[in-house]
Amino acid sequence: MRTKRYLLNVFSSLVLYTITLLCGLVLPRLIIGAYGSATYGLLTSITQFLGYIAIAQAGVGAVSRAMLYVPLANKDTTLISGIVASTELFFRKVSIVFIGYLAILLIIYPNIINKEFDWFYSASLLLIIAFSTFAEYFFGLSYSLLLVADQSRYILNTFQTVLTVLSFGISFVLIKLDFSVQIVKLLSAIVFCAKPFIIRNYAINKYRLTLSKFVPKVALKQTKDAFGQHIAFYLHSNTDIVLLTLFSTMSEVAVYAVYNLIMSKLKDVISEITSGLESVYGDMLARGEYNNVEETLRKFELLMSFLTTVLFGTAIVMCVPFMRIYMSGISDANYINYDLVVAMTWAEIVYCVRIPYAWIITAAGNFRQTKWAAYCEAGINIVLSLILLRVWGMVGLVVATGVSTLLRGFYFAYYSSKKILNRSYWIFIKHLLALMMCMLIVQSFYYWFLDGKFSQTYISWIECSLLVVLFSSTISIIINYIVFKSDVLDLYSYIETRLMLLKKGEK
Numbered sequence: 001m002r003t004k005r006y007l008l009n010v011f012s013s014l015v016l017y018t019i020t021l022l023c024g025l026v027l028p029r030l031i032i033g034a035y036g037s038a039t040y041g042l043l044t045s046i047t048q049f050l051g052y053i054a055i056a057q058a059g060v061g062a063v064s065r066a067m068l069y070v071p072l073a074n075k076d077t078t079l080i081s082g083i084v085a086s087t088e089l090f091f092r093k094v095s096i097v098f099i100g101y102l103a104i105l106l107i108i109y110p111n112i113i114n115k116e117f118d119w120f121y122s123a124s125l126l127l128i129i130a131f132s133t134f135a136e137y138f139f140g141l142s143y144s145l146l147l148v149a150d151q152s153r154y155i156l157n158t159f160q161t162v163l164t165v166l167s168f169g170i171s172f173v174l175i176k177l178d179f180s181v182q183i184v185k186l187l188s189a190i191v192f193c194a195k196p197f198i199i200r201n202y203a204i205n206k207y208r209l210t211l212s213k214f215v216p217k218v219a220l221k222q223t224k225d226a227f228g229q230h231i232a233f234y235l236h237s238n239t240d241i242v243l244l245t246l247f248s249t250m251s252e253v254a255v256y257a258v259y260n261l262i263m264s265k266l267k268d269v270i271s272e273i274t275s276g277l278e279s280v281y282g283d284m285l286a287r288g289e290y291n292n293v294e295e296t297l298r299k300f301e302l303l304m305s306f307l308t309t310v311l312f313g314t315a316i317v318m319c320v321p322f323m324r325i326y327m328s329g330i331s332d333a334n335y336i337n338y339d340l341v342v343a344m345t346w347a348e349i350v351y352c353v354r355i356p357y358a359w360i361i362t363a364a365g366n367f368r369q370t371k372w373a374a375y376c377e378a379g380i381n382i383v384l385s386l387i388l389l390r391v392w393g394m395v396g397l398v399v400a401t402g403v404s405t406l407l408r409g410f411y412f413a414y415y416s417s418k419k420i421l422n423r424s425y426w427i428f429i430k431h432l433l434a435l436m437m438c439m440l441i442v443q444s445f446y447y448w449f450l451d452g453k454f455s456q457t458y459i460s461w462i463e464c465s466l467l468v469v470l471f472s473s474t475i476s477i478i479i480n481y482i483v484f485k486s487d488v489l490d491l492y493s494y495i496e497t498r499l500m501l502l503k504k505g506e507k
Helices: 002-035 037-057 060-074 077-112 119-149 153-176 181-192 194-207 223-247 250-286 290-326 338-364 367-392 394-421 426-450 458-483 485-503
Strands: none
Touching: 002 037, 002 153, 002 181, 002 250, 037 077, 037 119, 037 181, 037 223, 037 250, 060 077, 060 119, 060 250, 060 338, 077 119, 077 194, 119 153, 119 181, 119 194, 153 181, 153 194, 181 194, 223 250, 223 367, 223 394, 250 290, 250 338, 250 394, 290 338, 290 394, 290 426, 290 458, 290 485, 338 367, 338 394, 338 426, 367 394, 394 426, 426 458, 458 485
């Protein structure tokens, strides 16, 4: 059952990723072409500023998931209902905080960027984009957490895929009909507001939840400790654009945002494929199956290395050539920046490398023991960002994020290896070095064979990309086979066995 649900989660995640990638690439180009780079930068900046309200979760999302693993394994409906009810009550309080935060932003934010937009223009977009964020926190987030904990992320992915296609279709038509950007974003927000209501009704019926005021609430332990984890994550995701908003122009924000869109979508592939790991780990740890956790980690370390090499190896080579074609005809900002691509690629690589270890710590609920590392990452990120922004501009911001992420990645690997699984820490170091070797070889391949061989068509770009994918895949397989021969053979045998069982209709 674990394998079947995991495969469903992975498949649905890949479908969602493909749809969001296609829509995410087309829509920004439409917005930039219709409203200008500065407007797209403004939309991205507003989204990032509103994203900081997630810090008010105080890590409750991770705590709630961790607390749900045992009652889900025991099918304890009463306890599940209590945890969900307590989580929902907390998020309603967050919604109140969100309203206060939004009021402050309405006063301050338009004044930050008033050199480029008037107050009404930016304030109206701020309210519209906040609309769907409020609905998510107030109505549906606690039920989404329940589905994720129960290894049913595929349900969320299915709803999200349908709504993404619908929202894109509406936005596409409105932009082509020359509607204002406010109308475009408003109708898009209304579409996504349907999701929390759908998820809520589905979860209540599926799990037979009792959510009346008489349901005993459950104390959500370690929320203060998990708070640090959320601070670090959102600083990793949001700091760069916020600092660019304060110290640069909206056009610079747009350039950063377009590259970050591509890199974040590649990261999402790995995040989504491994997202089911937390619930799998949680179920195993709840049952005391520590050996199974370690065996699963070995397999996913190899899978992570392969995917990271292929995706980001291709990105570091093909991103700038793609941007030359993608932004052809746009002259209000310079979208060709190879240094930014290199910095972003390596920053996302170190983030992806640490993901399997982060899931183990979250699944084990070890927030208090690891909170200091989260605060250190956040502090290092902010200090380095302020220093390097003056030295290297937006590239310096990315370098700062990458350095702080890597340092915490070392800690994640050490803690999960020594404190939870009792495995050698050097396994992580070997995987990291092998991955770095793969990436450097792929980069060299670009300089030796592909530099200057791109034409201004998508067809030629796809042909070159497929060549890079083939080369990076081969390099990753060869190097990992040399360094981790027994693990590679075990993974191959596992995949072969699972495929045979699935063909026989294993449930």
